[in-house]
Amino acid sequence: MFKKFNLQETMSGQNSVKSSVVRGIRSKLLEQFPGLEPCMDDILPKKANLIQIKCKDHITLYAVDGEVMFFQHFNDPITPTLRLLHQYPEILPRVQVDRGAIKFVLSGANIMCPGLTSPGAHLPEENIPEGAIVAVMAEGKEHALAIGLTKMSTDDIKSINKGNGIDLIQYLSDPLWKTRID
Numbered sequence: 001m002f003k004k005f006n007l008q009e010t011m012s013g014q015n016s017v018k019s020s021v022v023r024g025i026r027s028k029l030l031e032q033f034p035g036l037e038p039c040m041d042d043i044l045p046k047k048a049n050l051i052q053i054k055c056k057d058h059i060t061l062y063a064v065d066g067e068v069m070f071f072q073h074f075n076d077p078i079t080p081t082l083r084l085l086h087q088y089p090e091i092l093p094r095v096q097v098d099r100g101a102i103k104f105v106l107s108g109a110n111i112m113c114p115g116l117t118s119p120g121a122h123l124p125e126e127n128i129p130e131g132a133i134v135a136v137m138a139e140g141k142e143h144a145l146a147i148g149l150t151k152m153s154t155d156d157i158k159s160i161n162k163g164n165g166i167d168l169i170q171y172l173s174d175p176l177w178k179t180r181i182d
């Protein structure tokens with residue numbers, strides 16, 4: 001989604017978000033990501049100066065204190081950025097790719113099922129449904145290298161083991177990762 005993203009070229013406007021809208025965003029995020037509850041006041045304080053940045057291609061960025069915390073595409077769910085995931089690693093369910101998939105993920109390629117089921121990869125025991133937002137971890141690494149959207153449930157990934165398992169939304173060193181708000 002952010003392979004060719006450039007904030008200066010795509011930004012069409014920015015404004016501060018009213019506190020009532022911030023409360024609505026907080027409740028949506030807590031409903032979507034229950035793992036955010038213990039750290040929500042640190043991430044998005046009730047009286048935070050949340051900036052909404054509208055960009056072309058129907059992308060909306062949400063920034064607090066000059067750092068992009070969340071983004072949204074059309075009416076898709078609001079998604080935490082990879083930087084936020086590095087600060088609070090427990091907010092999303094995790095999947096792990098093997099070492100052979102790392103270079104492809106870092107270049108923005110979607111993750112195929114064999115990269116999630118081979119030795120070195122790990123899928124959680126509990127089923128993650130299709131369409132869930134997940135943190136993509138790498139074998140032998142501490143931090144997430146991408147955020148993705150499951151194309152099939154993890155049970156289907158284990159049993160079918162063919163095709164595209166996860167579509168990448170954001171990955172390490174993509175243009176959104178490098179974006180700072182001044």
